[in-house]
Amino acid sequence: MKPVSESTVVVVGLGLMGGSIAGALRGNCQKTIGVARRTETIEEAVSHKLIDAGTTDIKSQLPKADIVVLATPVRTIIDIVRSIGPILRDGTLLIDLGSTKEDILNAMADLPAHVQPLGGHPMCGKELSGITAADPNLYQDKTFILVPLPRTAPETIDVGRDLARTVGAVPLVLDDPRRHDFLVGTLSHLPYLLACALVRTADATTSADPAAWEIVASGFRDTSRVAASDVNMMTDVILTNRKEILRALHKYAFHLNVFEQLVKNGNAQDLRELLSNVHNKRKEMFP
Amino acid sequence: MKPVSESTVVVVGLGLMGGSIAGALRGNCQKTIGVARRTETIEEAVSHKLIDAGTTDIKSQLPKADIVVLATPVRTIIDIVRSIGPILRDGTLLIDLGSTKEDILNAMADLPAHVQPLGGHPMCGKELSGITAADPNLYQDKTFILVPLPRTAPETIDVGRDLARTVGAVPLVLDDPRRHDFLVGTLSHLPYLLACALVRTADATTSADPAAWEIVASGFRDTSRVAASDVNMMTDVILTNRKEILRALHKYAFHLNVFEQLVKNGNAQDLRELLSNVHNKRKEMFP
Numbered sequence: 001m002k003p004v005s006e007s008t009v010v011v012v013g014l015g016l017m018g019g020s021i022a023g024a025l026r027g028n029c030q031k032t033i034g035v036a037r038r039t040e041t042i043e044e045a046v047s048h049k050l051i052d053a054g055t056t057d058i059k060s061q062l063p064k065a066d067i068v069v070l071a072t073p074v075r076t077i078i079d080i081v082r083s084i085g086p087i088l089r090d091g092t093l094l095i096d097l098g099s100t101k102e103d104i105l106n107a108m109a110d111l112p113a114h115v116q117p118l119g120g121h122p123m124c125g126k127e128l129s130g131i132t133a134a135d136p137n138l139y140q141d142k143t144f145i146l147v148p149l150p151r152t153a154p155e156t157i158d159v160g161r162d163l164a165r166t167v168g169a170v171p172l173v174l175d176d177p178r179r180h181d182f183l184v185g186t187l188s189h190l191p192y193l194l195a196c197a198l199v200r201t202a203d204a205t206t207s208a209d210p211a212a213w214e215i216v217a218s219g220f221r222d223t224s225r226v227a228a229s230d231v232n233m234m235t236d237v238i239l240t241n242r243k244e245i246l247r248a249l250h251k252y253a254f255h256l257n258v259f260e261q262l263v264k265n266g267n268a269q270d271l272r273e274l275l276s277n278v279h280n281k282r283k284e285m286f287p
Numbered sequence: 288m289k290p291v292s293e294s295t296v297v298v299v300g301l302g303l304m305g306g307s308i309a310g311a312l313r314g315n316c317q318k319t320i321g322v323a324r325r326t327e328t329i330e331e332a333v334s335h336k337l338i339d340a341g342t343t344d345i346k347s348q349l350p351k352a353d354i355v356v357l358a359t360p361v362r363t364i365i366d367i368v369r370s371i372g373p374i375l376r377d378g379t380l381l382i383d384l385g386s387t388k389e390d391i392l393n394a395m396a397d398l399p400a401h402v403q404p405l406g407g408h409p410m411c412g413k414e415l416s417g418i419t420a421a422d423p424n425l426y427q428d429k430t431f432i433l434v435p436l437p438r439t440a441p442e443t444i445d446v447g448r449d450l451a452r453t454v455g456a457v458p459l460v461l462d463d464p465r466r467h468d469f470l471v472g473t474l475s476h477l478p479y480l481l482a483c484a485l486v487r488t489a490d491a492t493t494s495a496d497p498a499a500w501e502i503v504a505s506g507f508r509d510t511s512r513v514a515a516s517d518v519n520m521m522t523d524v525i526l527t528n529r530k531e532i533l534r535a536l537h538k539y540a541f542h543l544n545v546f547e548q549l550v551k552n553g554n555a556q557d558l559r560e561l562l563s564n565v566h567n568k569r570k571e572m573f574p
Contacts, residue, residue, distance in 0.1 A: 186492055195569075197543040202572075211461060217471075217475050219412070219478045224478070266529055275521055
């Protein structure tokens with residue numbers, strides 16, 4: 001397989017993630033080609049020098065690719081994986097940027113033998129979305145998870161690592177898509193739903209008081225930040241990780257109930273002990 | 288009453304909040320005197336030019352004060368309010384910086400008639416605590432809530448506004464301590480407990496996997512940030528706002544359950560509709 005520097009890379013989906021990775025690859029590979037549904041998106045990507053060329057016709061460009069990066073919402077990734085196999089050239093690396101992995105890798109398992117599939121998940125994002133938010137530095141120093149299939153060749157994983165490093169990220173190979181989905185279920189999807197429920201709670205109660213808008217503190221802003229994430233992306237993420245998200249929600253409900261009981265009981269010693277434990281754990285997680 | 292610029296201000300408690308307000312007042316009032324339990328704290332505050340003078344003996348300095356700012360944890364504020372009345376000079380403004388107001392104002396209501404009490408709550412903070420984290424710019428552009436008692440004179444509220452503006456904050460007068468505690472119960476104390484329960488959940492599940500530490504994303508960091516707040520401060524906050532916090536937790540449980548049902552049902556249309564609503568509300572809250 002060719003190294004990334006000599007590869008023609010086709011990025012499908014030019015939103016925040018796709019536009020950013022295209023911009024990070026452009027100039028560091030043979031050619032960066034973007035695929036989007038709307039002509040305006042292609043024009044925006046070209047004018048911001050995120051791609052060398054672009055098209056709205058996915059089938060016209062895929063046969064030229066050494067590497068295909070799927071950067072659409074997860075369910076669209078799955079649809080594309082199911083349809084493009086036959087038109088990819090021999091040995092093409094097909095990688096995705098989806099936030100869940102088991103369903104995507106199940107679809108990748110059915111690809112024709114000449115395609116080299118690899119699951120990908122860069123741990124970055126922001127509340128802005130779309131090509132106008134794209135930033136070639138988005139991946140800088142972020143963890144880029146790679147999840148190989150049993151059929152993925154070792155040299156394909158090496159090119160995946162090369163791709164991650166080329167965009168400034170730190171590759172991390174995880175052996176099992178279920179392990180990935182379990183981890184992100186608690187560390188990424190659960191926080192999103194907690195933030196959403198917090199926004200709904202405030203909206204249903206305190207927002208009726210005009211003073212609420214003046215006193216809403218930085219704690220609320222931070223805790224609710226991810227609730228502003230892209231809706232289409234998060235809908236697909238949730239629908240493809242339901243089992244792990246429900247498990248995480250149940251575990252969360254248990255722990256939240258412990259706090260509720262301590263508030264109810266009003267014992268200062270017990271409360272301080274648990275809050276100290278949490279305080280220290282948080283400092284351990286983010287030193 | 289004297290304006291802040293001509294007042295001797297005694298700040299009791301030189302942690303993050305007290306040290307910061309002392310530093311913001313120093314040079315903008317007649318004299319800033321700090322009171323702390325430990326001599327080292329006084330020395331630190333003097334060396335960082337946060338106070339003009341300091342003492343560990345609260346009773347020695349209070350009779351000199353035109354304005355007393357109580358910046359300890361809430362239950363200590365209440366203890367101090369209950370004991371210092373007789374030694375304050377006639378017309379002294381006694382204000383606190385506690386995050387709950389009903390219990391504090393109940394204690395203030397019993398002060399001798401020569402004292403002018405005013406509840407205060409600046410909406411700022413960070414995860415660092417103690418005098419070493421103090422920053423005279425902490426209050427800059429933040430909302431500084433003022434909650435007068437029925438006995439508080441209009442000119443006392445004016446001096447409270449003057450105090451808030453002197454430290455760079457924006458004063459906001461709320462008429463009712465219960466209204467205050469209801470609002471911050473949902474907008475500040477609820478996010479804190481949600482963040483704590485999130486840290487506990489991750490600690491009990493994903494933290495066993497070493498990969499968790501590498502993939503923990505910015506979403507988790509932001510959603511859990513306030514869990515690193517000062518434990519003694521938050522213990523007192525929770526113990527003095529139990530009723531409103533329990534109400535907020537119950538409302539939150541209702542809304543979180545709506546999300547759980549949508550995840551369970553897996554209907555893309557219903558899910559996208561609710562997530563869109565949340566997305567738009569969050570953008571409305573923080574444009």
